[in-house]
Amino acid sequence: MNTTTIHLPNRRHLLLRMRFQLLGGLTFAILLPALLRLPVDQQVIWQSNMQVTILAAFIAHTTGYLFYKRIGNFPGVAAAGYILPTFALTYGLVFAIIFFFRFEYSRFQAAASFIQSTLWYFGLSLATRRLDVYRLAIIPGGDVDRLESIPGASWHRIHSPSTLVEHASGVVADLRADLSDEWERYIADRALSGTPVYHVKQISESLTGRVEIEHLSENTLGSLNPNQAYLKIKQAIDWASALFVLIVFSPLLLFVAIAVKVDSPGPALFKQKRMGYGGQPYEVYKFRTMKLSDTVGDEKEAAITKAGDERITRLGRFLRKSRIDELPQAFNILRGEMSWIGPRPEALVLSNWYEAELPFYRYRHIVPPGITGWAQVNQGHVAAVDDVLEKLHYDFYYIKNFSPWLDVVIVFRTIQTMLTGFGAR
Known part of the structure; x- marks a missing residue:
């Protein structure tokens, strides 16, 4: 040959x-x-x-x-x-x-x-900007056609099992596809030669930061179980840091509360029932950023903040853009209902809607909800079902890669988000 x-x-x-x-x-x-x-x-x-x-x-x-x-x-x-x-x-x-x-x-x-x-x-x-290119060879067959549209790598298609690719970062194949005996031997030979072999979904997740779940057989719940040891450590860090924030920033919290009262009639704090850790409802605290309304309309529509929402006050726009309105949630963290970092908690009416429309949505409650998270820094605020499905893929990536490293990335990107106002409504 x-x-x-x-x-x-x-x-x-x-x-x-x-x-x-x-x-x-x-x-x-x-x-x-x-x-x-x-x-x-x-x-x-x-x-x-x-x-x-x-x-x-x-x-x-x-x-x-x-x-x-x-x-x-x-x-x-x-x-x-x-x-x-x-x-x-x-x-x-x-x-x-x-x-x-x-x-x-x-x-x-x-x-x-x-x-x-x-x-x-x-x-x-x-x-090294031009040197550090991730080069991946693609084996034909199965669900590999979409790979070349994913940025972050240099893709090279292999058209024959007799083709060798030197100095590739890895070989990608759909390992669940019905590959021929020649291609299976090729994959085995590449693995024996020391070249990493990746399943198409594995490399797609690592480049997009999303875990797609369509069927239980594709990703068992066991593969998405968060690290329990880190979960306990993180809860202790959350509690200590929330106590520190409430003590040190109490003058700022008091000043903002007074400013909210002066800016528009109504209470300084906004309270809302949301779906929390383990699928248990809890009451979230935030600085009020919207005008009070006596109109009774569709509860689901009222829970959705739209772009340019007229209900938002002048001060509220600044508080939302800077994320200062989120600070009272430190009380929720002290009570063990939330974390600084995790999937965004949704209003009960929206959570029930998403659960009815999206498979596995409820599984995101396996970790405590967060003030910021992987979906927020990548996607911003969304409400439509199609966009929430996209957010769910980001949430599952966070759960699957639950670690202090990913949390550090989210902290840095949250700071960037606060400076730019990305995703605020």
Whole structure:
């Protein structure tokens, strides 16, 4: 049998290798600032405060790099945009611990290490922008035709089992399709040669950030069970942080409550029954952003906020765009009814409507609802059934990939959303 080989550029470029990136970063960000001070003070490296700073910077830099690489694996994440916040977080935490225990440290070395860490990885991201292409070979058969319309990868169709693709990031096939014996041997050979083999739905989920469920046989409920250990840890973090927010920001909450009362007649807080964790209804608290109305109409229509909704007050538009109206939900978090991050809780009337129209909708209640979430930062506010189905796919991706890494991505993207007002109504 004649064999055809397709040569793709070797993606294992030196600049893309973890060893080069991390060792280069440690040298540039930690060793270089220390060496620059040697001509001024030849004993500087042997001073205890410098050694403490170098060790702390090493921990902060390495942790920041691992966070940055892990976060960059999620769909729709432009990793370069997370360099500064990620390293600010790790350096801030490490040096906050040093400050708390009152260890002596070099402020110059700490600041130089942080600044040069961000500069190093920004430089690398610019240099590797054209090199870091995800190249995937497609085996024909089954549900693979839609793959080439998905951005985020360079797709290469294989037309014959005698074709070899060198330096591909992986091979994608519909493993549930009725493939010929030749194609099955081809897949086995690629796996034995060390090339990753992906099922079409697996790679589609990783590039789109959505889990599509049409039938129970396609995704068993077991594959969507959230990590219970992390769920407990997250609940403890939620409770502590909600208590902190309510104490520290109590003057702001009081000021906003007064402003809402002054802006339009009615109570400062809006209360509504929503569907919560485990499918149990609860009452949510938010700052009121709409005018009170005595008109009794369709309950479902009244629960939907439309684009340019005339019921929203002048102050309400600002509160919604900045998400300040969500802050009273910290009380719901303290009561264990919500989390900071999770699927958006819907009004009972809307939740019952969606459950009647959409299969598996109720399963999203397996994790606590959140003030922000994966669907919100990707899609914004929606209400129509077709759009809610799309949101459900994002919710299932969050449940399936339930982890601190994904939560960190959502926090960063929520901050971006608050600054841009994306998805607000």
